[in-house]
Amino acid sequence: MWNDLDRHRDRLAGTPIAALFDTDPARAQDFAVEAGDMRLDYSKTGIDRAARDALTALCDGSGLAVRRAALFSGAPINGTEGRAVLHTALRDPGSGPVFVDGQDVMPGLRDTLARMEAFADRVRADGQVCDVVNIGIGGSDLGPAMVTAALAPFHDGPRCHFVSNVDGAHIADTLRGLDPRRTLVVVASKTFTTIETMTNARTARDWMIAGGGDPATHFAAVSTALDRTAAFGIPGTSVFGFADWVGGRYSVWGPIGLAVMLAIGPAQFRAFLDGGRSMDAHFRSAPWARNLPVMLALTGIWHHQVLGHPTRAVLPYDQRLARLPAYLQQLEMESNGKGVTQAGDPVSRPVAPVVWGEPGTNGQHAFYQMLHQGAQVVPCEFLVAAKGHEPDLAHQHRLLLANCLAQSQALMGGRSLVEARAMLTGRFTGEELDRQARHRVFPGNRPSVTLIYPQLTPFTLGQIIAAYEHRVFVEGTVMGINSYDQWGVELGKELATALAPALDGGEAPADVDPSTQALLGYIRRHSS
Ligand code: F6P
Numbered sequence: 001m002w003n004d005l006d007r008h009r010d011r012l013a014g015t016p017i018a019a020l021f022d023t024d025p026a027r028a029q030d031f032a033v034e035a036g037d038m039r040l041d042y043s044k045t046g047i048d049r050a051a052r053d054a055l056t057a058l059c060d061g062s063g064l065a066v067r068r069a070a071l072f073s074g075a076p077i078n079g080t081e082g083r084a085v086l087h088t089a090l091r092d093p094g095s096g097p098v099f100v101d102g103q104d105v106m107p108g109l110r111d112t113l114a115r116m117e118a119f120a121d122r123v124r125a126d127g128q129v130c131d132v133v134n135i136g137i138g139g140s141d142l143g144p145a146m147v148t149a150a151l152a153p154f155h156d157g158p159r160c161h162f163v164s165n166v167d168g169a170h171i172a173d174t175l176r177g178l179d180p181r182r183t184l185v186v187v188a189s190k191t192f193t194t195i196e197t198m199t200n201a202r203t204a205r206d207w208m209i210a211g212g213g214d215p216a217t218h219f220a221a222v223s224t225a226l227d228r229t230a231a232f233g234i235p236g237t238s239v240f241g242f243a244d245w246v247g248g249r250y251s252v253w254g255p256i257g258l259a260v261m262l263a264i265g266p267a268q269f270r271a272f273l274d275g276g277r278s279m280d281a282h283f284r285s286a287p288w289a290r291n292l293p294v295m296l297a298l299t300g301i302w303h304h305q306v307l308g309h310p311t312r313a314v315l316p317y318d319q320r321l322a323r324l325p326a327y328l329q330q331l332e333m334e335s336n337g338k339g340v341t342q343a344g345d346p347v348s349r350p351v352a353p354v355v356w357g358e359p360g361t362n363g364q365h366a367f368y369q370m371l372h373q374g375a376q377v378v379p380c381e382f383l384v385a386a387k388g389h390e391p392d393l394a395h396q397h398r399l400l401l402a403n404c405l406a407q408s409q410a411l412m413g414g415r416s417l418v419e420a421r422a423m424l425t426g427r428f429t430g431e432e433l434d435r436q437a438r439h440r441v442f443p444g445n446r447p448s449v450t451l452i453y454p455q456l457t458p459f460t461l462g463q464i465i466a467a468y469e470h471r472v473f474v475e476g477t478v479m480g481i482n483s484y485d486q487w488g489v490e491l492g493k494e495l496a497t498a499l500a501p502a503l504d505g506g507e508a509p510a511d512v513d514p515s516t517q518a519l520l521g522y523i524r525r526h527s528s
Contacts, residue, residue: 001054001061002348005306008051016445017046017412024048035282035292038453038463042299044412045379045447046307055298056288062478064294068284071473074100074245078484079342085484086243087250087469091276091462100245108243109254116240116258117266119220124157124265129184129218132157133174134259135200136188137164140222142330143252144188144259146323147272150461153320153389154264158184162259163204166196171203180211180218187221188256190248192228195497201232222255247484249330250469268458275462283470293470299449300471301478303379304353313371314357317384317404318456324383325357328468335472335483342482351479357381361403372410372442380448382408383464387455404450414444 021027021043031043031052047055059065070077074084084100093113097104123129134144141164148160161178163171175183185204189197205215220238221229224246229239240255252260253276261269283293303309314325336352358366360382371378384404388397420437428436451467453460476483499516502508508520 001058002305004054004057005051005302008048008054009306012046012048012051015046015048017044017447018444020046020048033286033290033292033295035286035467036278036463038292038451038460038467040292040296040449040451042295042449044408045299045302045449046445047299047302051302052289052298055302056294058298058301058478059288059294059474062480064288064474064477067477068473072280072284074098074105077482078245078247079482080485080487081244083484084245085247085250086245087247087253088276088280090242090246090251090253091273091466092280093273100243105243105245112240112242112255116255116261117269119238119240120157120258120261120266120269123184123262129158129182131178131183132160132186132259132262133163133178133183133204134160134186134188135163135171135197135204136186136222136256137194137196138330138334139248139251140188140190140194140197140256142323142327143249144257146321146327147252147257147260147461147465148263149323150318150320150456151260151264151268151272151458154268154458157263157265160259160263163200164196166199168203171200175204175207180208180213183208183213183218184262185215185219186258186262187219187223187229187232187234188258189222190224190242190244190246190251190256192221192223192225192232195493220258222258249334252465264458272458272462275457275459275464276466277462278459279463279466279470283466293467294474296449296451296467297471297474297478299379299447300353301475303447305349305351305479307377309353309377309379310350311354311356311376311378313363313378313380314355315360315363315380315382315407316357317360317382317400319359320456321383322359325355329355331468332472332475334486334489336476336479336481337488338481338483341480343480347479347481349479351475351481360407361400364403364407368407371446372414377446380408380411380446382448382450384450384452385454385456385460386452389455408448408450410442410444411446411448412444414442414446415440417441 027043032039032041071085072088074086076082076084078085086098089098089105089109093110095106098106141162145162161174163174187197187201208215208218216235219234221234222240223229224242224244226239226241240258242254246254253273257269283291288294300312314328316324332355333352338351339347341347371380382404384401417437420440421433424433424436472483498509502520508517
């Protein structure tokens with residue numbers, strides 16, 4: 001299959017993307033896929049019909065349909081941890097039984113959702129809490145932080161703040177100005193052992209006590225480890241549990257989304273779940289070439305595994321999605337940044353590209369120079385809403401849209417030397433004209449996809465996140481890896497724990513390398 005794709009890559013090497021529209025007049029329509037009212041346009045990539053067939057063959061060749069059924073059924077597809085992967089159940093609370101180890105998980109899940117809703121309604125109604133501080137990191141931060149920021153037009157509850165970094169600056173800056181008697185702290189940690197989160201949680205508890213607040217009534221917890229939340233002193237009525245079959249980076253749909261629910265209310269949170277569920281239904285039923293998450297995955301595979309582009313830029317023309325690139329870094333790189341297959345053999349090709357990005361139009365004034373004229377090709381992913389949320393500022397949204405469309409057009413079309421020379425004729429002559437023109441050439445033929453939606457609502461955001469989750473699943477399945485463990489984060493954690501005493505005046509572990517020893521010495525000399 002890969003050889004076949006490599007042949008298509010070689011066959012298409014001399015064909016500019018723009019020329020594919022000349023030979024295939026239906027391309028703009030046929031190289032786009034819709035899920036509900038969301039549209040993914042991948043026509044500005046170098047994929048033609050034959051290459052697309054070869055890409056969709058990867059789905060059949062990797063047993064995607066069987067593995068997709070296993071995902072939704074609760075089978076233990078996380079093979080190194082022996083766990084099911086059931087974040088999809090969180091957004092389908094009304095569905096029939098889903099069994100894990102012979103037990104239907106749906107009643108428990110519905111019960112927790114109802115408790116979250118009652119809790120959120122109470123906090124939002126009594127008005128005593130003005131600020132919520134969510135303390136978590138990784139999936140216990142990026143999901144709720146990204147979603148809360150994205151849904152700002154729907155906020156009608158307390159203000160929500162997010163603290164993740166163990167750097168004391170983060171919590172100090174966040175708590176400054178908040179009233180400890182009117183702040184609710186949500187400690188969000190799947191394991192309730194994560195050093196950053198537990199350290200920040202203790203700092204917040206001390207701050208609350210010192211300021212006359214009561215942690216017994218103003219702390220809530222979200223975790224799978226109910227013994228540890230109790231040991232921390234958080235009453236069971238303010239604890240919302242979930243099971244280990246929800247991966248941290250897939251957890252915003254459940255109790256980890258409590259801060260989101262507090263900000264936008266249970267009804268809008270349900271709309272967010274509905275959006276995710278509608279993408280699930282599409283993903284489960286649409287044929288590969290008409291399936292939005294599948295085509296998102298396959299264009300990514302074409303760019304990374306087939307063409308060898310090492311990175312991908314995520315460019316939301318949506319300021320409220322400013323945290324989306326960071327969220328996708330965890331979702332995609334923690335899930336698929338793996339070097340061995342499920343069987344433990346080395347992967348045949350790199351699996352996860354480096355994902356990076358910033359909202360447009362800000363990025364245009366920073367790194368787009370490199371996207372347009374740099375020596376390295378960076379496939380770009382644009383996200384944009386047809387309509388904004390500020391009726392008085394509709395003209396600004398039109399400008400935003402114009403910029404978004406212009407960028408993908410410029411990346412594909414470029415500007416030739418002839419055009420650059422024509423543009424400069426009259427200002428320069430002779431060799432100087434040539435020299436100046438060469439600086440104004442845009443090579444073009446740079447691929448991009450555009451995900452466009454009517455407006456960024458809770459439902460739409462649910463669709464977007466679920467589409468990206470399924471993209472990761474498809475890529476992982478095609479590459480034969482386990483997307484649901486993260487052993488690569490462990491070694492650094494272990495070494496940090498071993499080094500911490502040395503920074504507290506103790507001895508460094510005997511096996512510390514000379515470079516680290518020297519850095520410890522520098523810190524000792526400069527930190528007193
Ligand atoms: O260290 C990585 C990680 O385990 C992520 O997968 C996870 O989202 C994050 O840490 C936080 O973990 P927890 O929710 O258990 O505090």
